Amino acid sequence: MTKLGRQIEIGPTDNTSNERTPRNRLHLIPDAARASFVPWAPRIQGLDPAEADLTRLAPGRPRAEGDPIKVTGKVMDEFGRPIRNSIIEIWNANKFGRYSHIEDHSGLQLDPNFLGLGRTVSNDQGEYEFWTIRPGAYLARPDINRWRPKHIHFSIRGGSSRLITQMYFDGDEHNDTDPMRILMGDNFHVNIGKEYETPDEDFDSGYQFDIVIGGKNPTFFENI
Amino acid sequence: MTHSNKKINRLIPTNEDTIGPYYPISFCDGDSIDMATTKNGIIFKPEGEQIKVNGCVRDINGNLANGVLLEFWQANAKGVYRTPDNINDPDIDPWFTGYGRYRTMDGNFTLKTIKPGRCGDRAPNITLTIFSDGIMRVVTQLFFENDPANDQDPLLQVVPEDLRERLMIKKTKENEYFIEIIMAGENETPFFDDLLS
Ligand SMILES: [Fe+3]
Numbered sequence: 001m002t003k004l005g006r007q008i009e010i011g012p013t014d015n016t017s018n019e020r021t022p023r024n025r026l027h028l029i030p031d032a033a034r035a036s037f038v039p040w041a042p043r044i045q046g047l048d049p050a051e052a053d054l055t056r057l058a059p060g061r062p063r064a065e066g067d068p069i070k071v072t073g074k075v076m077d078e079f080g081r082p083i084r085n086s087i088i089e090i091w092n093a094n095k096f097g098r099y100s101h102i103e104d105h106s107g108l109q110l111d112p113n114f115l116g117l118g119r120t121v122s123n124d125q126g127e128y129e130f131w132t133i134r135p136g137a138y139l140a141r142p143d144i145n146r147w148r149p150k151h152i153h154f155s156i157r158g159g160s161s162r163l164i165t166q167m168y169f170d171g172d173e174h175n176d177t178d179p180m181r182i183l184m185g186d187n188f189h190v191n192i193g194k195e196y197e198t199p200d201e202d203f204d205s206g207y208q209f210d211i212v213i214g215g216k217n218p219t220f221f222e223n224i
Numbered sequence: 225m226t227h228s229n230k231k232i233n234r235l236i237p238t239n240e241d242t243i244g245p246y247y248p249i250s251f252c253d254g255d256s257i258d259m260a261t262t263k264n265g266i267i268f269k270p271e272g273e274q275i276k277v278n279g280c281v282r283d284i285n286g287n288l289a290n291g292v293l294l295e296f297w298q299a300n301a302k303g304v305y306r307t308p309d310n311i312n313d314p315d316i317d318p319w320f321t322g323y324g325r326y327r328t329m330d331g332n333f334t335l336k337t338i339k340p341g342r343c344g345d346r347a348p349n350i351t352l353t354i355f356s357d358g359i360m361r362v363v364t365q366l367f368f369e370n371d372p373a374n375d376q377d378p379l380l381q382v383v384p385e386d387l388r389e390r391l392m393i394k395k396t397k398e399n400e401y402f403i404e405i406i407m408a409g410e411n412e413t414p415f416f417d418d419l420l421s
Contacts (some may be wrong), residue, residue, distance in 0.1 A: 003416030003420070005416070005420055005421070006419070007416050008359065008360060008362070011242070011358060011359075014354070014358055015243075015358075016357045016358030016359075017242075017284060017358035017359060018284070018358075018361045018405075019283035019284045019287075019289075019358065019408065020283050020284070020356050020358045020407045020408055021358065021359050021407075021408055022362060022407060022412055022413075023358075023408055024409050024412055024414070024415075026362075026415050026416055026417035026420075027382055027383055027415070027416050027417065028382065028416070028420065028421045029379065029382075029416050029417065029418060029421035030378045030379060030381070030382055030418055030421075032345070032346070032378035032379075033346065033365075033377075033379040034421060035305075035376050036305065036343070036346065036349070036351060036365070036379075036416045037351055037363060037365070037416065037421075038307075038418075039295065039322075039323055039351065039353070040297075040298035040305070040306060040307045040308065040321055040323065041323055041325075044254070052285065069405050074273055076235070078235050078237060079234060080232040080235055080236070089248070089251050091247070091248050096395055099246040101245075101246040101248065101249070102243060102245065102249070103291070104245075106247055116248075117248040117250070117251070119251070130417060148347060153241075153243070153244060153246075153247070155243070155247070155251075162239060162353070162361070163238060163240060164241060164242070164243050164355060164361055165238050165239060165240060165241045166241040166244075166402050177321055179403075180241055180242065183239075184239045187236060187239055188239070190236050190237075190239065191238060191239050191241070204410070210238075211238045212235045212236065212237045212238050212418055213237065213238070214237025214238075214368075215237070215418060215419035215420065215421075216418075216421070217418060217419070219285060
């Protein structure tokens with residue numbers, strides 16, 4: 001049987017997904033062209049460590065509303081090898097389910113102390129850590145009463161790795177009806193942050209979210 | 225939280241997800257869709273033909289795809305990619321990274337760059353990754369119309385002949401080009417699978 005490229009599925013009941021999902025199967029890349037598909041993003045100069053703390057606008061400023069949480073994890077390839085120096089960007093809605101993004105027209109409550117976006121770089125073991133506020137679920141499509149469960153958006157880039165994903169929360173009442181969750185099928189569990197206690201720290205709880213980047217993308221520059 | 229896939233003894237990859245409508249615009253601050261100019265007012269410029277590629281991204285209805293995030297990646301004028309593997313290559317251009325990123329508000333873009341060189345049997349090309357609300361990441365490679373190297377390019381060979389046209393950047397005037405990316409439907413741009421390949 002000849003191997004075929006993936007057929008991307010249209011996310012259920014989502015207009016944008018219908019309008020923008022390629023209908024044709026993806027073409028497989030021949031070996032001779034494979035390496036050219038792996039960009040090497042230049043380093044971001046002077047990344048401020050405070051950018052990993054989303055619970056305040058800046059050190060010393062008041063804390064945002066809601067439950068402060070810690071999100072930790074390791075970025076690795078399918079063989080468990082750490083992916084170092086990758087730029088990890090996260091963004092999430094505030095306690096009320098509102099993004100500070102200028103195009104979020106939901107009208108939900110803003111929190112002047114919560115920007116909801118941050119960046120960090122994975123260390124030599126591939127590990128990262130963020131502090132944020134547990135996001136609220138939000139009504140993404142009022143016309144069809146469709147909610148997005150609580151989630152944190154992740155983008156990983158730098159080096160040769162590239163992944164856009166979301167971390168979900170176990171037991172959210174909207175998980176089962178979420179179109180993105182439905183597309184993940186039996187593999188949804190890998191996108192759930194595993195909750196752990198943080199008894200001596202000023203967090204409501206911690207979440208371990210390990211990220212495995214599949215395919216050949218993370219392994220082209222193994223010496224790095 | 226390591227989930228091993230017993231059959232092939234590998235970890236299960238984290239699922240790709242859409243970027244959603246609210247990717248923070250400020251994350252792109254400091255990124256550039258102008259690879260042809262050196263930052264910080266330095267007089268040096270990358271080697272090669274300075275070009276402008278005007279383009280747009282459209283959806284299944286022919287409407288501009290607003291809010292998409294575009295990532296460009298290409299070799300320098302001598303056909304060398306700036307990767308860690310090539311760090312000691314004498315043909316690396318110190319003034320050219322080959323990496324650019326741009327979030328387009330309305331679906332149009334103008335990439336300023338230099339014309340990439342030929343790399344072995346690879347015809348000059350620009351890799352484009354598109355991130356958008358509603359889809360996972362999609363990846364393609366764009367070529368220059370009428371380039372003699374196109375006939376031998378191993379990637380173009382796997383694209384059915386009648387579809388190759390859709391990957392061609394067309395010259396509109398001296399140093400200026402145009403490409404239309406169609407994400408879905410009739411005249412859909414061919415996309416590639418960089419996870420299974
Ligand atoms: Fe979201």
